[in-house]
Amino acid sequence: MQNVRFSGDLTEVxxxxxxxxxxxxxxxxxxxxxxxESFFNSYRCVFAFDEDEKLIGVVRAVSDGVAHAEIYNLALAESYHHQGIGERLFKSLVEQLEGMIVTLYTHPKTVDWYKNLGMSQLNTALVLFLPEEKEWMLQEKFIDE
Known part of the structure; x- marks a missing residue:
């Protein structure tokens, strides 16, 4: 595994x-x-940097800071996949959300990856997408309706 540095400092991004x-x-x-703006308005963020200080990964959480948090925008540069870095990125954020119920939605192709990290799939979650996003969500099988 390559040298990767994790940080929550928004000013170095x-x-x-x-x-x-x-x-x-x-x-x-x-x-x-x-x-x-969305990252600055988030509760917590984690960024991953390679040995050359290039950004290779991001993840953020929106939260009330007490009971609930939602994870958004977990992304890792493709050349760093399958090295455990995405898991470290995810866990680094989740550790900062201790004591909270944590939710996220993800692409159907990555549901099993999150389940392997301890997440449980909801059967009753509902969402209102922006009208211009709904067709893509149907095509990608985020939603069935």
């Missing part, structure tokens, strides 16, 4: 790198500035 990573995986269509 190059936001174009975050935007590139999230856009690559289709996790958002927001502009770089809106992505930055």
């Amino acid at each position: 190059k936001w174009h790198e975050v935007a590139e990573l999230l856009h690559y995986y289709g996790l958002t269509k927001l502009s770089e500035e809106k992505i930055k």
Whole structure:
């Protein structure tokens, strides 16, 4: 495994790198500035950097700080997959959410990965997507209706 440094410091992040990573995986269509705003408005964030200090991974949580937290935007550069870094990124964030119920939604292709990390699948969760996102969500099998 390569040397990877994890940090929650928002001031050391190059936001174009975050935007590139999230856009690559289709996790958002927001502009770089809106992505930055969403991370600054989050409860906790974790960033992963390689030995050259290039951003290779991100994850964030939105929370009331007491009882509930939701995880968003977990993304890891493809060349770092299958090295345990994504798991470390996830666990680094979850450790900061101790005592809270943690939820997330993910692509159907990654549900089993999260289950292997201890997450349980909900049978009763509901969501209102933006109208322009709903068709894609149907195609990707996020929703059945």
